[in-house]
Amino acid sequence: MNALAARRRHPAAIAVLLMIGLFLTGAVYAAVAPEPADATTQALPAQSVAEGKALFRANCASCHGLNAEGRQTGTGDQIAGPPLAGVGAAAVDFQVGTGRMPMTQPGVQAMRSDDVKFTDEQIAAMGAYIASLAPGPSVPSDEAVDPTKGDAAVGGELFRVNCAMCHNFAGSGGALTRGKYAPSLRDVTGKHIYEAMATGPQSMPVFNDSNITPENKRDVIAFLDTLDQEPSPGGLTLGSLGPVTEGLFAWVFGLGILVGCAVWLGSKAA
Amino acid sequence: MSTTANQRPADALRTGDGPRHVAPSAGAKKIGGLAGWVDDRTGAAKPVGYLMKKVFPDHWSFMLGEIAMYSMIICLITGAFLTFWFVPSAGHTVYDGSYVPLRGVEMSEAYASTLHISFDIKGGLIIRQIHHWAALMFVVALVVHMFRVFFTGAFRKPREINWVIGSVLALLAIVEGFAGYSLPDDLLSGTGIRAMAGFVQTAPVIGSYLVYGIFGGPFPGEMIIPRLYSAHVLLIPAILIGLFTAHIALVALQKHTQFPGPGRTNDNVVGYPVMPVYAAKAGGFFFIVFGVLALIAALVQINPVWAYGPYDPSPVTAGSQPDWYMGFADGALRLLPGWLEFTVFGFTVSMNIFPGALILLPLVYVILGAYPFVERWVTGDEREHHLLERPRNAPVRTGIGMAGITAYTVLLFASGNDIMAIKLGMSINDLTWFFRVGFFVLPVVVFWVTKRVCLSLQRRDRDTVLHGRESGTIIRTPDGRFFERHEAGLPEDQWVLVQHEAVAPLELEPEVDEHGVARPAARKDRMRARLSRFYFADAVNPVTPAELAAAHHHGHETEALEGSQAAGEIESAEPAGRH
Numbered sequence: 001m002n003a004l005a006a007r008r009r010h011p012a013a014i015a016v017l018l019m020i021g022l023f024l025t026g027a028v029y030a031a032v033a034p035e036p037a038d039a040t041t042q043a044l045p046a047q048s049v050a051e052g053k054a055l056f057r058a059n060c061a062s063c064h065g066l067n068a069e070g071r072q073t074g075t076g077d078q079i080a081g082p083p084l085a086g087v088g089a090a091a092v093d094f095q096v097g098t099g100r101m102p103m104t105q106p107g108v109q110a111m112r113s114d115d116v117k118f119t120d121e122q123i124a125a126m127g128a129y130i131a132s133l134a135p136g137p138s139v140p141s142d143e144a145v146d147p148t149k150g151d152a153a154v155g156g157e158l159f160r161v162n163c164a165m166c167h168n169f170a171g172s173g174g175a176l177t178r179g180k181y182a183p184s185l186r187d188v189t190g191k192h193i194y195e196a197m198a199t200g201p202q203s204m205p206v207f208n209d210s211n212i213t214p215e216n217k218r219d220v221i222a223f224l225d226t227l228d229q230e231p232s233p234g235g236l237t238l239g240s241l242g243p244v245t246e247g248l249f250a251w252v253f254g255l256g257i258l259v260g261c262a263v264w265l266g267s268k269a270a
Numbered sequence: 271m272s273t274t275a276n277q278r279p280a281d282a283l284r285t286g287d288g289p290r291h292v293a294p295s296a297g298a299k300k301i302g303g304l305a306g307w308v309d310d311r312t313g314a315a316k317p318v319g320y321l322m323k324k325v326f327p328d329h330w331s332f333m334l335g336e337i338a339m340y341s342m343i344i345c346l347i348t349g350a351f352l353t354f355w356f357v358p359s360a361g362h363t364v365y366d367g368s369y370v371p372l373r374g375v376e377m378s379e380a381y382a383s384t385l386h387i388s389f390d391i392k393g394g395l396i397i398r399q400i401h402h403w404a405a406l407m408f409v410v411a412l413v414v415h416m417f418r419v420f421f422t423g424a425f426r427k428p429r430e431i432n433w434v435i436g437s438v439l440a441l442l443a444i445v446e447g448f449a450g451y452s453l454p455d456d457l458l459s460g461t462g463i464r465a466m467a468g469f470v471q472t473a474p475v476i477g478s479y480l481v482y483g484i485f486g487g488p489f490p491g492e493m494i495i496p497r498l499y500s501a502h503v504l505l506i507p508a509i510l511i512g513l514f515t516a517h518i519a520l521v522a523l524q525k526h527t528q529f530p531g532p533g534r535t536n537d538n539v540v541g542y543p544v545m546p547v548y549a550a551k552a553g554g555f556f557f558i559v560f561g562v563l564a565l566i567a568a569l570v571q572i573n574p575v576w577a578y579g580p581y582d583p584s585p586v587t588a589g590s591q592p593d594w595y596m597g598f599a600d601g602a603l604r605l606l607p608g609w610l611e612f613t614v615f616g617f618t619v620s621m622n623i624f625p626g627a628l629i630l631l632p633l634v635y636v637i638l639g640a641y642p643f644v645e646r647w648v649t650g651d652e653r654e655h656h657l658l659e660r661p662r663n664a665p666v667r668t669g670i671g672m673a674g675i676t677a678y679t680v681l682l683f684a685s686g687n688d689i690m691a692i693k694l695g696m697s698i699n700d701l702t703w704f705f706r707v708g709f710f711v712l713p714v715v716v717f718w719v720t721k722r723v724c725l726s727l728q729r730r731d732r733d734t735v736l737h738g739r740e741s742g743t744i745i746r747t748p749d750g751r752f753f754e755r756h757e758a759g760l761p762e763d764q765w766v767l768v769q770h771e772a773v774a775p776l777e778l779e780p781e782v783d784e785h786g787v788a789r790p791a792a793r794k795d796r797m798r799a800r801l802s803r804f805y806f807a808d809a810v811n812p813v814t815p816a817e818l819a820a821a822h823h824h825g826h827e828t829e830a831l832e833g834s835q836a837a838g839e840i841e842s843a844e845p846a847g848r849h
Contacts, residue, residue: 108697152371160457160579164587169457170577174588175688179697182588226371227577233388234399234571242458242587244686246572247594250406254566255414258337258407259330261558265551266330 052129055122059102068133087199088136089127094195096123098188108179109202137198144214145190150222158216159223162207170240171227176203187228190221322545327528331418336552337411340559341404342443342514348401349503355391357383358453358499360492369576377455377580380495384454384575399567405450406572407563409443409595416440416638420671422658424527426651430642432520437639439513441632442506444595449502451573451593455495458573460581461590463494469627472620490583527658530769532762536656591685598634601684602626605706634678648801650776662731663770665724666805672720673713680709728810731767734759735813736821768818772811776802 007013057066063081065071070083084091095101097120099113118126127139143149160169163185168174171185180203185193194217200206212220238245309315326332359379365372367382368389387394416436419425425433452459452466467489471477486493525539534540542548578587592600603626610621645667646652661668683690684705691698738756746752758764778799781792789795813821 153374156371156579157375160582160585160587164457164585166588168589169579169587170574172589173692175691175698177697178699179691179695181692223371230371232571232574233576234395234574235568236570237574238570240574240577241689242589243573243591243593244589244597244689247406247597249566249570250403250410250594254403254407254562255410257562257566258411258559259334259414261562262333262337262555263330265555265558266328266333268551 048125049129049132052125052127055118055126056129059117060126063103068130084130084133086134086136087130089124089131089139090137090195091199091201092127092130093123093139094192094199094201096126098192100201109181112183137195140191140194140198140214142191144218145194145221146218147190147222147225150215150218150220150225152219152222152226154216155219155221155223158212158220162212163220166204168241170237171224172240185224185227188224190218190225193221193224194218321522322543322549324522324544325539325541326526326544326548327534327539327541329529331422332526333555334411334415334418336555337559338408338415339514339518340556341408341411341563342510343556344404344560344563345401345408346507348397348404349507351397352387352401353503355383355387355394356380356453356499358496360455360490360495365580372576372579375580378495380453380455381575381580384456388576396564396567399570399572400563401450402572403567403570404563405447406593406595407559409440409447412440412443413595417671417675420641421661421668422527422529423655423664423667424658425642426655427646428524428654429520429527430646432517432524433642434639435513435517435520437635439510439517440638441635442510442513444631446502446506446510447593448596449498449506452498453495453502454573454575455581456573456575456578457581457585457587458575458578458590460490460583461586462592463498464489464583465592469623472624473628474619474624490581525656527656530657530660530766532765534657536654539656589689591689594682597685598678598681599626599631599685601681601687601705602630604684604687605681605702605709607706630681637674648798648805649773650798650802657769659770660766662724662727665721665728665809668724669717669721673717676713676716677709680705680712684709725808725810732810732813735764735767735818768812770812772814773806773809774811775799775806 056064056068060068060081063071064084065081068084071080072078073080095110096118097116099116100110102117103110104113124139130136131138159171163171166174166176166182167185168182173184174182176182182204196204197207197212197217197220198209207217238249305315357379361379362376363379363382365375365377365382365385367373367385369385372385384398387398389395419433419436448462448466452463467481467485470481470484473480481489484494484497485491486497526541528534528539528541531540579585591597603623606622606626608622611623612619612621684702687698687701687705690696691701738758741755741757743755744752745755759767776799779789779792779795781796782788
C-alpha cells in the first residue's frame with residue numbers, strides 16, 4: 001500500500017482535491033481565456049471642431065443624437081443620451097478621459113474604466129466640438145489642479161462637509177439609490193476631480209465657482225492627494241470602509257485564529 | 271488522570287492511599303514557610319487549596335468564554351494606558367500636532383488628544399488599536415460563548431441565574447463598547463452620538479426631556495463626552511467586573527458542565543485540576559489571546575480617527591455604521607419603513623425609529639435571559655443537569671436558536687446594506703427589501719431546516735447503534751454470496767449515541783376533575799401541552815437496550831450474524847489478516 005493510497009481516506013483529502021481542482025480550472029481558464037479585441041482607431045491628431053464633430057458622429061451620436069441634441073430610447077420612455085449643448089469641454093474630458101464614455105452597455109451608471117478609448121488629442125477635439133455648441137466649463141489648467149499648491153487641511157474640511165456623505169470619509173465611495181453609487185476617488189487625477197466638481201456628472205451635483213471657489217477646489221484635490229500619498233499609519237486599511245469591514249475581519253480572522261488556537265490547546269493532553 | 275467529585279463504591283479499599291511523602295527541598299521549605307506565614311494571618315490555605323484542586327473538564331468550546339474574559343482584561347490594561355493621555359473634554363482647541371493634514375483645524379480636546387495618542391505617544395497607536403480590536407473580539411467571543419451555552423443546554427437548572435448574569439453582561443458589553451466608540455469625538459463617533467440623541471428623542475412623551483437630561487442641554491453641548499467617559503471608564507467597567515466575578519464564582523460553585531462520555535455522569539466532573547494543568551493551560555491561553563490581538567492590531571488598522579476628521583454636526587460620511595455589535599439595531603432602523611411615523615393630537619409618534627432604536631436592544635436581551643425559564647416551564651423539568659446535551663438531541667431548541675441567530679444576522683447584514691451594495695454591485699433598495707422579507711421568512715425556514723437536520727442526525731445515530739457502521743469491506747462467503755461487513759462501534763462511542771434521555775410530549779390532564787368540575791389551571795395546561803407537543807411531538811428517542819438486543823437477534827441477522835460467522839471463519843483461516 002503506497003503513501004497516496006494510505007492517505008486517500010484522510011479527512012482533508014476531499015478538501016485538498018477540491019483546491020487542486022479549483023486551481024487547475026483557474027489556471028487553464030487564465031491560459032485560454034480570449035483576449036479582448038483591440039480595435040482602437042489611431043486617428044490623426046486633430047484640434048479642429050470639424051474633426052471633433054466627425055469623431056462625435058462616429059462614436060457618440062447613436063445615443064446623444066447627430067447634433068448632440070439628445071435622444072430617447074427606442075420605446076421612448078428613457079433617455080438614451082442627454083443633450084450635450086452647454087456641458088462644456090470639461091464634461092467631455094471627464095466622461096471620455098476616465099473611460100466612462102462611450103458606455104459599453106446600458107446601465108444605471110457609467111463606470112470608470114482604465115480602458116480609455118480615445119487619445120488626448122481626440123478627446124480635446126470632441127471637447128472643442130461640444131464647447132462650440134454652447135458655452136460651458138472648460139478643462140482646467142495644470143496650475144488650477146496642482147495638489148502641491150492647495151491646502152490639504154482646508155480641503156479636508158470642505159471634503160467632509162460637501163463630499164464625504166456620498167464618497168465616504170476616505171474617498172472610498174458609497175452607495176446611492178437603486179444601484180447607483182458614488183465612485184471611489186482614490187487615484188483619480190486632479191484634473192478629473194476638478195471637472196467632476198465643475199460639471200456634476202451622473203448623480204453628482206454641480207459645485208460651481210460660487211459654491212466652491214477654484215482655489216478651494218484645488219484644496220480638495222490636495223486633500224485627496226494626501227489620501228493617495230499617505231502611508232496607512234495603522235496597517236491594512238480593509239478598504240477604508242468604516243466599521244463594517246472591521247467587524248467582518250473580527251468575526252472571520254479574529255475569531256477564526258482564536259478558535260483555532262483553542263482547538264489546538266484543547267487537543268493538547270496535560 | 272481523572273478525579274471524581276463524589277463517593278465511589280470502592281473508596282473503602284483506598285483509605286490508606288495517599289501521596290508519597292518526600293522530604294521537601296530547601297526552596298520548597300522556604301515557599302512553604304511564606305505560605306504558612308500568609309495562612310496564619312489570612313486562613314487562605316483552605317479556600318486556595320480548594321480552588322487549586324478544582325477539576326475542570328476539557329473541550330475547546332469551553333475556552334470561548336475564556337477568549338471573552340481575556341479580551342476584557344486586555345481592554346482594561348490597554349484602557350488604563352489610554353486614560354493617561356486622553357482628555358475627555360469637548361473644549362475647543364486648534365490642532366498643531368504631527369499629523370499634517372489636520373494641522374490648523376479646529377477640534378475638541380478629546381479628538382486632539384486621541385490624535386496625540388495615535389501619532390505622538392510612543393506605542394500609542396498600537397495600544398489604541400489593541401484596545402479597539404480587543405473590544406470587538408470581546409463581544410464576538412461573548413456571543414459565540416453564548417451560542418455554545420445555549421445549544422448544549424448548559425443554561426438548564428441549576429445554571430439559570432448564571433445565564434441571566436451572562437445576558438446582562440452581554441448587554442453591558444455592547445453599551446460599554448458604544449460609550450467607548452463615542453469618546454474620540456471624530457466624525458464617525460459624533461455621528462453615532464447624534465444618532466443616539468435621535469433615538470432617545472423617539473421615546474414617547476419623555477423623549478426630548480431625556481435628551482436634555484443626558485446631554486445637559488440641546489445636542490451636542492459640552493457635557494456628553496465627560497459623561498460618557500465616566501460611564502466608559504468607571505461605572506460600566508465596575509458593574510462588568512462585579513457581574514463577571516459572580517459569573518466565574520458561580521461556575522466554580524456549580525462546577526463546569528461536561529459533554530457526555532464514558533465515565534462522565536451527571537454526578538461527577540471528569541477533567542484536570544486547576545493546579546497545575548489548568549493554571550498552565552488557561553494562563554498560556556491568555557498570552558495566546560493577547561498575542562493574537564496584538565498581531566492583528568499591529569497589522570490591521572481599526573477606526574482611523576485621523577481619517578474621519580473632527581466631529582462637526584453638519585457633515586456625515588458614507589458608510590457611517592456603529593461597531594458590529596450595535597449593527598443589528600442599526601439594521602433594524604434601516605429596514606423600518608418610513609410610513610410608520612405619524613402624528614396623534616399634534617404629537618409626532620416615530621414608530622419608524624422607536625422600535626428599532628429603543629425597544630429592540632433590551633428586548634433581545636430579555637428574550638435571551640428568559641429562555642431557560644420558558645423551556646423549563648414547557649418541559650416541566652425540575653432536575654439538575656450537569657451533562658451537556660448534543661445540539662441534535664434537542665432539535666426544537668437548536669432550531670429556535672438558529673432561527674434567533676438568523677433574525678439577528680439579517681438585521682446585522684442590513685446595517686451594512688450600503689457597503690454590500692457597492693461591493694457586490696447591487697441595488698440598495700433591492701437589498702433592503704430582501705432583508706425586510708428575510709427577517710420574517712428566513713428564521714422560519716432556518717428553524718424548519720435545522721430541526722429536520724437534527725432529527726436526521728438523530729436517526730443516523732440510531733442507525734449506527736443498531737446496525738453498526740458500514741465498513742466498506744465486502745466479504746464473499748465460500749458459497750459465493752457477498753455482503754458488506756458492518757462494524758459495531760466501540761462501546762464508549764456507542765454510549766455517546768444512546769446516553770440521552772427519551773422525551774415525550776406532556777400528557778394533557780383532563781380539563782375537568784373526577785367530579786366534573788372544571789380545573790382552574792386547565793387553560794394554562796392546554797397551552798403548556800401544546801408547547802410541549804411543539805418541542806417533543808416528533809422526537810427521535812435513543813436506542814433502548816431492548817431495541818439493541820432485538821436488532822442483534824433478528825433485524826439484520828443475515829448480515830450481522832452470518833457476517834460475523836463468516837468473518838470469523840476467514841480470520842481463523844488467515845491469522846495474518848486484519849486486526
